[in-house]
Amino acid sequence: MRLAPRFPALAVALAAALALPAAQAQLFADNDARRAILDLRKQVEDAARAQKALDAQLQEEITSLRRSLVDLNNQIETQRAEMATLRGSNEQLARELSELQRRQKDIAQGVEERIRKIEPQKVTLDGREFTAEVDEKRQYDEAVAQMRSADFPAAVAAFQAFLKRWPQSGYADTARYWLGNAQYGKRDYKEAIATFRAFVAAAPQHPRAPEALLAAANAQVEAKDTRAARATLDQLVKTYPQSEAAVAGRERLAALK
Incomplete structure (x- = not known):
């Protein structure tokens, strides 16, 4: 008659004992998932940081290229201006040379005419x-x-x-x-x-x-x-x-x- 009360407690203990491995297994599964999520999150964060760094580098390169293009355009415009100036100078020199040659020819003709007037x-x-x-x-x-x-x-x-x-x-x-x-x-x-x-x-x-x-x-x-x-x-x-x-x-x- 005294053993009867023990059986329900034993049953409970037995049930708890039987339930412990299943709970631990569930706990272990949740930890793995959490770690996987954390790892995935870390990978995402690392990828985001890497992308951000890449974007910053690309932006810096783009900015540098833009500056280079601006400098190149400025150089081109400067060269165009210099070429225009040189072209104008060349045209002016050509006109001056033509005028000088014309004057030289006139002088030579004048000298020849004078020579013809005085020489046999x-x-x-x-x-x-x-x-x-x-x-x-x-x-x-x-x-x-x-x-x-x-x-x-x-x-x-x-x-x-x-x-x-x-x-x-x-x-x-x-x-x-x-x-x-x-x-x-x-x-x-x-x-x-x-x-x-x-x-x-x-x-x-x-x-x-x-x-x-x-x-x-x-x-x-x-x-x-x-x-x-x-x-x-x-x-x-x-x-x-x-x-x-x-x-x-x-x-x-x-x-x-």
Whole structure:
């Protein structure tokens, strides 16, 4: 009868004993989960810190790149400005150089013009080359211009003045030839004949000598001196048989006979 009360306590104790492992197992499971959660939380926090640090680094790099881009843009603008300045300077230098070259050319031309006015010049006339003074050439050219304009009295005066001033000129022989033609054009046949004769006598090898004899014969015909004209034409044909003037002289000679 005394053992009966013990059995319920024993039962309770037994039940508690049996329940203890299950509770401990549950407790252990909760601790593992908690530790896993804590580890996961720590990993998340570490990852967040790492991401934050990475973001800060990226932001710093972006800021640095932006500064670099700003500096680069400033450098580019500075270089553009410098290039524009250099381009402007180059254009200015080019203009100044062009102006300097133009002035130099003008000065050189001016010097050459002055030299031409004071220095003798080489002249080639009727197959001859000689040196003529500036005034000498100018006076001869003026006389020829009078001849070409058919102002025969002025041409006669101009050639006579030239020969008086420049008797030894390289132009002298040709000037006598044109003087004879001017006298012929003036119808001063006697003077023309004398001038042509003097020209041929002084320069028998001159390329215009045959023409001068033909012109002298024509002047003699105009002066009604046919006999003298035939003699002059004979001289032309015999002395310069291959000349064009000789061909015309033969025809004129045949007409006079």
